[in-house]
Structures are given as structure tokens and as C-alpha cells.
Amino acid sequence: MSIRTRFAPSPTGYLHIGGARTALFSWLHARKHGGRFVLRVEDTDLERSTAESVNAILEGMTWLGLEYDEGPFYQTERFERYNEVIERLLAEGHAYRCSCSRERLEQLREEQMARKEKPRYDGHCRHRDVSADEPHVIRFKNPLEGQVVIDDLVRGRVIVQNAELDDLIIRRTDGAPTYNLTVVVDDHDMQVSHVIRGDDHLNNTPRQVNILKALGASVPVYAHLPMILAEDGAKLSKRVHGESVSVMQYREEGYLPEALLNYLVRLGWSHGDQEIFSLDEMVQLFDLGEVNNSASSINISKLLWLNQQYIKNSDPDYIAHHLGYHLGKLNIDPSEGPDIVAVVEAQRERAQTLKELADICQFFYRDFDSYDEKVANKQLKAAALEPLQLLRRKLSELDEWQQGPIHDAIHSTAGELDLKMGKVGMPLRVAVTGGAPSPSLDLTVYLLGRERTLNRIDMALAYIRQRTE
Numbered sequence: 001m002s003i004r005t006r007f008a009p010s011p012t013g014y015l016h017i018g019g020a021r022t023a024l025f026s027w028l029h030a031r032k033h034g035g036r037f038v039l040r041v042e043d044t045d046l047e048r049s050t051a052e053s054v055n056a057i058l059e060g061m062t063w064l065g066l067e068y069d070e071g072p073f074y075q076t077e078r079f080e081r082y083n084e085v086i087e088r089l090l091a092e093g094h095a096y097r098c099s100c101s102r103e104r105l106e107q108l109r110e111e112q113m114a115r116k117e118k119p120r121y122d123g124h125c126r127h128r129d130v131s132a133d134e135p136h137v138i139r140f141k142n143p144l145e146g147q148v149v150i151d152d153l154v155r156g157r158v159i160v161q162n163a164e165l166d167d168l169i170i171r172r173t174d175g176a177p178t179y180n181l182t183v184v185v186d187d188h189d190m191q192v193s194h195v196i197r198g199d200d201h202l203n204n205t206p207r208q209v210n211i212l213k214a215l216g217a218s219v220p221v222y223a224h225l226p227m228i229l230a231e232d233g234a235k236l237s238k239r240v241h242g243e244s245v246s247v248m249q250y251r252e253e254g255y256l257p258e259a260l261l262n263y264l265v266r267l268g269w270s271h272g273d274q275e276i277f278s279l280d281e282m283v284q285l286f287d288l289g290e291v292n293n294s295a296s297s298i299n300i301s302k303l304l305w306l307n308q309q310y311i312k313n314s315d316p317d318y319i320a321h322h323l324g325y326h327l328g329k330l331n332i333d334p335s336e337g338p339d340i341v342a343v344v345e346a347q348r349e350r351a352q353t354l355k356e357l358a359d360i361c362q363f364f365y366r367d368f369d370s371y372d373e374k375v376a377n378k379q380l381k382a383a384a385l386e387p388l389q390l391l392r393r394k395l396s397e398l399d400e401w402q403q404g405p406i407h408d409a410i411h412s413t414a415g416e417l418d419l420k421m422g423k424v425g426m427p428l429r430v431a432v433t434g435g436a437p438s439p440s441l442d443l444t445v446y447l448l449g450r451e452r453t454l455n456r457i458d459m460a461l462a463y464i465r466q467r468t469e
Helices: 017-032 051-064 079-091 102-114 179-189 199-214 238-245 247-252 257-265 279-285 300-313 316-329 340-350 354-365 373-379 382-396 403-416 421-433 441-448 450-468
Strands: 004-007 036-041 070-074 095-098 137-140 147-152 156-161 169-171 194-198 221-225
Touching: 004 017, 004 194, 017 036, 017 051, 017 194, 017 221, 017 247, 017 257, 017 279, 036 051, 051 247, 051 257, 079 095, 079 137, 079 169, 079 179, 137 199, 147 199, 147 221, 156 199, 169 179, 179 199, 194 199, 199 221, 247 257, 257 279, 257 300, 300 340, 316 340, 316 354, 340 354, 340 441, 373 421, 382 403, 382 421, 382 450, 403 421, 403 441, 421 441, 421 450, 441 450
Parallel strands: 004 036, 036 070, 194 221
Antiparallel strands: 095 137, 137 169, 147 156
8 A cells, every 4th residue: 555644734823833743743654654745735714724824834844844745735726626525425315405594503502411412413404305595504414323443543443333423514504615524535535545633633533434435435544643732731822831832933942843853753652762863763763553642741851952962963064054043033144253163063062952052152253342240340350451461462473373373372371471271261251252151262262263352352451441440
């Protein structure tokens, strides 16, 4: 069997992390088995679907690197096909017109709830001859007997009695097809072999299976993934938990896409005690049958740790590529300063996120007009005047601006003045960084360049003189 999976988001908002995990698991299953991964946009909710949301979903997929083989397909472009199927179901006796009023349905619901029964349509129009000219919906004629058996790859065997299911609406009064109809037609037409989705869809599955059987179509294999909970164990909510439910917000917060994918794949799946997986390892090792069927909770500390590992160990050119985005958010052009790759190599051990990394790299690209007050009070004192003046002269006279000569200039200054290295190095570090975290002093000075270093020493000397006077 040719493996074909799909990711089918509704464009009513951003791509959230629950959807991203579903997309990832679908993508991994297709890649592992040499199959195809299809992107389908379920945009039939015309009131809530927006072009902005479509773009947000596509942007999120691109940032994560989850490339789709086919699509994106849009359901709003397939209404003719859905109506064709609905007419076939009507003609073959698997569907019927229903003219029940809203008032009748509400009264029926109230009566059922008063009897403590599960609210469901009672089949009132099942055997009535409702005219196509009067307002009506189309309902699927669900089997009254038997059961639906779903061998779910995550949930195991799920059995639902047909008597528990009612005749669901497959086309509304306004002519719009409903979700349970469109998804069945799409999965059939797109030859989807495995439907991987959140377990909030599990209640829909037996209804969809019955529609597929009525069409004489093959039933895909289902895998319903448990939900992702917030750290407090509650359902993830933008209102309660902020924008962190959005994939692109993780980009804004400075996470690498690989770190987020690595984190998401471990929400409900594991391979021994291994924590860090390359994409190739994910594809090779991932198995839907090993996904846990219980909900997982977000652990931001774990995600931060993973992100730090990726920042520390990934190709510095790659980190520099993503860091450029965050420097840009600070209105910094990394071409106007030292090589960004060299800066990444120098600073990446000190940051958990790219946003942090951009912040501590600012001093390499942007001059500052003040110092960390606590550090300046301790290091930029009168006693620092002489070593900084001598050091400035030595640095200005260097024949070549390289780490080795810079290192020697700093140490020879301490030797000539009979000072401990800290009495020279610490004032210099504050002078050139403003008090920001930085790598070794000779590397910091080398990356800053001669002109910027001398200018900042001059600024520090002026600062000390002003304080002294």
C-alpha cells in the first residue's frame, strides 16, 4: 500500500503547536515509508476563514521545514465535487432531505435532556418526501444497526454502536457542505491511507467511516493523537496562556525550528532515553504505534534546554542565518560589524534562545552611551585611568589586529604597571562591552576591531575623568 498522509488545518487563526505536532507526525510517517505528505486547507467556514490565517499556516509550515509533496488544496475550490457526492448519496438512498425547523429541533433537544437522554436527531424526516423547493438540509442516513470498529494506531480498538449515532447534516440550508462530508470526500479523492489527527476528532470518525462505506470507498487507517496541555495541566488557550500556543511566536521568542520539532516529537513518543534527535533520526525511528495515548504537558524548561543544545551544537552558519532575524528586530544590520558567524561561535554558549543571543551580541554592532551602573562603579574608577591609557597606546600601535598581539598587549600592560590581570582586564572589558556578557577579552577586542575598541576606551577614559573631577 502506498502511504499517503495529510495535514488539514482550518484557516481560522495561526498554526498552533498542537497542529504543528499533528503535521510533524503525519510528515514523519510519510517520510519513513517513502510516501506522500499532502497539505489541505479546510476553509469551508467562510465566516471565520481568512487569507491572513492561510498565510500564517503556510508560514509556520515553511519555518518548521515541513515540506508538503502535494497542495495546498482548498476545500472552497471543491464545492462542485462535494455536491456531486451528495447527489449520489441521495440517489442511492444513503441521504435524505430534512425540513425540520430550528424550533422543532430545539424542543426535541430539551425533551431528550429532560429525560437524561443523549441529544440526537430522531430521524423524523427519514421516510418523508421533502420537496427540494422548500428550505431543507441534507442528512446522511446512518445505519440503524451494527457497529463501527476502528483499529486506531494510538487509541487501540474503538467500537461504536450505530444506534448511538444520529443522521448528521452533510449539507446546510444555504447549500454549504459540512465538515464530515468534505473531509470524507477529500480523503477518498486524495487517496489518503493514514489519517493522523487530534483525538478531538475521534467522535467524528465513526460517522465518517459510515459515509465512506456508503460510497464504497476504502477506509483509511486512523491515528488519533492525545491533546497537548499547558504546564498547569489545563487545555492550551491563547486567552489564558498567551501567544505561546502559536508556532510563529516560538520563532519570535528565539527558538530554532529543529528544537521545537525535537520537542514536539517527544510529546507522546520516545525512543529509549534519547532526548535529542536529528530530523533524519526522527524519520528513521518514529513509529505511530509507539505514541502514548495519554495527554502531554508543555514543559518550557525542557524546551529551553533543547534549544540551548541546538544553539551550541549546530553549524554556526545556520545559527547565524536565524540570528540575523533577531538582530534585525533590534534594528541591527549584522553586515555593519564583525563577521556574524565568528560572533555566534564566540557567544553561543551564553544563551538559551536566539533572542538572548541577539541581545548579548548587540555591543559588537551598536555603540552604547551608558554602562551597567553597578559594574561601572566597581571597575571604571580613577585607578583604571593609567592601565587603560597605556593599553590604548599599545593597541593603537599594533602592526596587525589579531588575537595573539592583542593578548600580549593586555598582559604586557599588567606587567609594566605591576598589576594583577584583573586590574587591567576588567576595566577594559567594561569599557568595550558596557558590561554585557562577552567571550575572552582578546577575542572580544579582536572582533570589535581597532577603531571601535579605541573609541570605546576613549569614552571610558572620559567617563572616569568626569567622575573623578
